[in-house]
Amino acid sequence: MGEGSSRWWTAVAGLGGCLLILLVRSVGEVTYSPWYGAHGYDRYFANGSLFLALVPAITTVLALCLVRRWPYLLLAGGVSGVPLAGHTLVAEPWSAGLHHSLAVAFPLLIVGVLGGVQSLLSRGAPGLGAAVAGLATGAVLFGDALAGEYAPTMSRATLLWRVVMLVAGLAGVASAFGRRWRGEDTAGLPDVEARDWRRLRLVGGAGVAMFLISPVSGILIGRLGSWLGVGSSTFARYPLAGVAIVGAVVLVLGTGLAAVAGKWPLAGAATAAVTQIGASTPLMLAFAALREDGAVRWLGALAGAAIGVAAAASRWRVVAAASLSVSAATALFIMYEAAGGHPEKVVEQHRVVPALVVLVMVCAAATAVIGATAPVLAPHGAIPAVLGPFAGVLTLAGMYTTQVSFVRGRTPVDFTLNPVPHTVIAGYLLLAAAGAIGGLGVAHHMTERWAERKQAELIRREAAAAERDRLARPIHDGVLQVLALVQREGAGLGGSGAQLAALAAEQEAALRNLLNSGGAPTGSASTTDLRAVLTALAGPAIEVSAPVGPVELAAGSVAELTAAVQAALDNVRQHAGAGARAWILLEDEGGAVRVTVRDDGVGFEPRRLDEAARAGRLGVAQSMRGRISDLGGTATIHSRSGDGTEVEFWVPRRRR
Numbered sequence: 001m002g003e004g005s006s007r008w009w010t011a012v013a014g015l016g017g018c019l020l021i022l023l024v025r026s027v028g029e030v031t032y033s034p035w036y037g038a039h040g041y042d043r044y045f046a047n048g049s050l051f052l053a054l055v056p057a058i059t060t061v062l063a064l065c066l067v068r069r070w071p072y073l074l075l076a077g078g079v080s081g082v083p084l085a086g087h088t089l090v091a092e093p094w095s096a097g098l099h100h101s102l103a104v105a106f107p108l109l110i111v112g113v114l115g116g117v118q119s120l121l122s123r124g125a126p127g128l129g130a131a132v133a134g135l136a137t138g139a140v141l142f143g144d145a146l147a148g149e150y151a152p153t154m155s156r157a158t159l160l161w162r163v164v165m166l167v168a169g170l171a172g173v174a175s176a177f178g179r180r181w182r183g184e185d186t187a188g189l190p191d192v193e194a195r196d197w198r199r200l201r202l203v204g205g206a207g208v209a210m211f212l213i214s215p216v217s218g219i220l221i222g223r224l225g226s227w228l229g230v231g232s233s234t235f236a237r238y239p240l241a242g243v244a245i246v247g248a249v250v251l252v253l254g255t256g257l258a259a260v261a262g263k264w265p266l267a268g269a270a271t272a273a274v275t276q277i278g279a280s281t282p283l284m285l286a287f288a289a290l291r292e293d294g295a296v297r298w299l300g301a302l303a304g305a306a307i308g309v310a311a312a313a314s315r316w317r318v319v320a321a322a323s324l325s326v327s328a329a330t331a332l333f334i335m336y337e338a339a340g341g342h343p344e345k346v347v348e349q350h351r352v353v354p355a356l357v358v359l360v361m362v363c364a365a366a367t368a369v370i371g372a373t374a375p376v377l378a379p380h381g382a383i384p385a386v387l388g389p390f391a392g393v394l395t396l397a398g399m400y401t402t403q404v405s406f407v408r409g410r411t412p413v414d415f416t417l418n419p420v421p422h423t424v425i426a427g428y429l430l431l432a433a434a435g436a437i438g439g440l441g442v443a444h445h446m447t448e449r450w451a452e453r454k455q456a457e458l459i460r461r462e463a464a465a466a467e468r469d470r471l472a473r474p475i476h477d478g479v480l481q482v483l484a485l486v487q488r489e490g491a492g493l494g495g496s497g498a499q500l501a502a503l504a505a506e507q508e509a510a511l512r513n514l515l516n517s518g519g520a521p522t523g524s525a526s527t528t529d530l531r532a533v534l535t536a537l538a539g540p541a542i543e544v545s546a547p548v549g550p551v552e553l554a555a556g557s558v559a560e561l562t563a564a565v566q567a568a569l570d571n572v573r574q575h576a577g578a579g580a581r582a583w584i585l586l587e588d589e590g591g592a593v594r595v596t597v598r599d600d601g602v603g604f605e606p607r608r609l610d611e612a613a614r615a616g617r618l619g620v621a622q623s624m625r626g627r628i629s630d631l632g633g634t635a636t637i638h639s640r641s642g643d644g645t646e647v648e649f650w651v652p653r654r655r656r
Helices: 003-025 050-065 067-080 094-099 102-122 126-146 156-178 197-210 213-228 232-237 239-261 263-289 294-313 317-338 344-348 352-380 383-404 420-490 496-517 530-535 555-575 607-614 619-630
Strands: 527-529 542-545 552-554 582-588 592-599 634-639 645-652
Touching: 003 067, 003 102, 003 126, 003 156, 050 067, 050 102, 050 197, 050 383, 067 102, 067 156, 102 126, 102 352, 102 383, 126 263, 126 294, 126 352, 197 239, 197 383, 239 263, 239 383, 263 294, 263 317, 263 344, 263 352, 263 383, 263 420, 294 317, 294 352, 317 352, 317 420, 344 352, 352 383, 352 420, 527 530, 527 555, 530 555, 530 582, 530 592, 552 555, 555 582, 555 592, 555 619, 555 645, 619 634, 619 645
Parallel strands: 542 582
Antiparallel strands: 527 552, 582 592, 592 645, 634 645
C-alpha cells in the first residue's frame, strides 16, 4: 500500500475516533469543561469521590505510554463507549455506574486521535493532520451542543443516533487495522528510542500534571485556612476563593512541568489553554441562550467546527486561526456593547441570532487554533501529551483561577454557572490566543527556515566534497606531476629557471595541501599551527614576525589563509618592483587571528583594483578576498603610489 493511501486510511481512523468522541461528549447535561483529558472540580470533588477523579488521570498516563499503538487506544475507547450509547436500556442504579465509563473512554479516545494526528504529521501530511486535530476539538464542541437529554426522557431516535455514531466510529477505527498496521512507531519521533529522555519528559511531565488537581485540591481545601491564618468560615462563605487558589497553584505547577518538557510543549500548551479558557464563557452563554433551540444549537456548533477545520487544513492555517480568534473576540465585544453592558439579555430575551453568531465564531476559532498548533508540535513528537493532558490541566486550572476575575459586591461570580460577567474577559483571552498562535507560527516558520538552510549547507558541502574528489584524480595525475617536473628541471637551468622551480614547489605544496585538507574552509576537526606554516615562507626578501608559541587554527582555515598570503606575496614579486622586500606579521587575538603582509614596493592607486575587476582580472577578488570571505573574515588592502602596499587578513576561529 502506498504512502499516500496509508495517510488517508490514518485520517479515516482519526475521523472514526472523532465520531466516538462526539458520542461520549453528547452524554449528560449541557455544560462546558476542558475537553482534553481533564474533568471539572464540581464533577468529582463535590461528592467527595476522589477515586473517580483519579480514573481519567490513570487512564491518560497509560494511554500516553501506549500512544505508538494509537489504533488500539481508539478501539478500547470505542468499546468503553458502548454503555454510553445504550445506557437507557439498563435499569437503575446500574446506569449511573455505566455512565462513569466516560472517565475511561474519553482519555483513551483523545490520546488515540492525537496519536493519529502525530502519525500523519510525522509522515508529511500537514493538512490532514491539522484537519483531524481540529476535528477532535469540533467533535467535543458539537457533542456539548447535542448534550442535555437525560436517560429517562431520551427518545428512541436519540438512542438510534448514538448507536449509529458508535458503529460508524468503530468502522472508521477499523480502517487502521485494515491497512495491515503492525504497531510501527509512527506516533512519536521515528528516529528516537522509546525510552529516550525527550519522550520520557513528555510522558512523565504530562502524567504528573494529570495527578496535580487531585492532591492539590485535597490538601489545600482542607488546610488552606490554617496556612493563611483565615478561619474556615471565611472559605465557607466564599468557596470560589478557595477554588481560585487551588487553580492558581495547579496553574503554576502545570506550567513548570510543561517548561521542563521543553519550550515547544510549553508554548503549545499555553496557546491551547488560553484559547479554551477564552472559549468557555461564550460557549456557555450561547448554549444557555439556545437551550430551547436544540437544532439551532447543534447546527451552529457544526458550522463553526466546519469553518475551523477548513482553516486548519489550509496552508494559511496560522493566519486563519488568528483571524478567527480576533473575529470571535470582536463579536463578543459587539454583543456586550449592543446589550448595554448586560449580555445576560441575550439569554433572558432569547436572542437567537447574536447567540448563534457567537457560537459559530467561537467554535471556529477554538477548532482552528488547536488544528494550527498541532503541526508546530509534530517535529517534537509532542502532540498527544501537549494537546492532551498538558493543555487540559492548564485549561482547568486557568478556569479555576478566573473564578474571582469578576466580583459582584464582595462575592465572586461563579465562572461555570454564571458566565455573563466574564464575557469581556473572554474576549481579551481570545485576543491573547490570536497573538499566541501568531507568535507560535512565526517561531515555527523561522525554525523551519533555519533547518532548511542548515540542510542546504550540508548538501552543498557534500556536493563540494564529491566534486573535489572527482577533480583530485586528474589533478594528481596531471597538474601535480607537471609542477614536480618543473621543480626538478628548473633548478638546473640557472637564472630565472631557479625562480620558476621555487614557484612550482610552492604551488605544488599549496595544491597538495588543498586536496588533502578537503578544501573545507571551516568545520575541520583537526587544527594546524599557522605560525609554523607562515614561518616556512620566510626567505631572503621575506621576513616573518610571529608569536613565540604556536597559533592553532582549523586545518582548512590555515590552508585558505596561507593561500591568500601566498597570493599577496605573488603580487609583491610581480608588481612591487625589483628589490622589493615583504614583511609578514602574525597576531593571535584569541577569538581570531590577524595576518598582515606589507611591502616597500612602488604601490598603486586604489582605483586600479576596481578597474581590474571590471576588466575581468579577478586575482585579488578571488585569491585573497574570496578566500577570506569564505572563512567568515575580512581582507583589507591599503596602498598608494610610491608608498608600498599593506594587505591585512582577519579570520575568526569560529565562522560567523
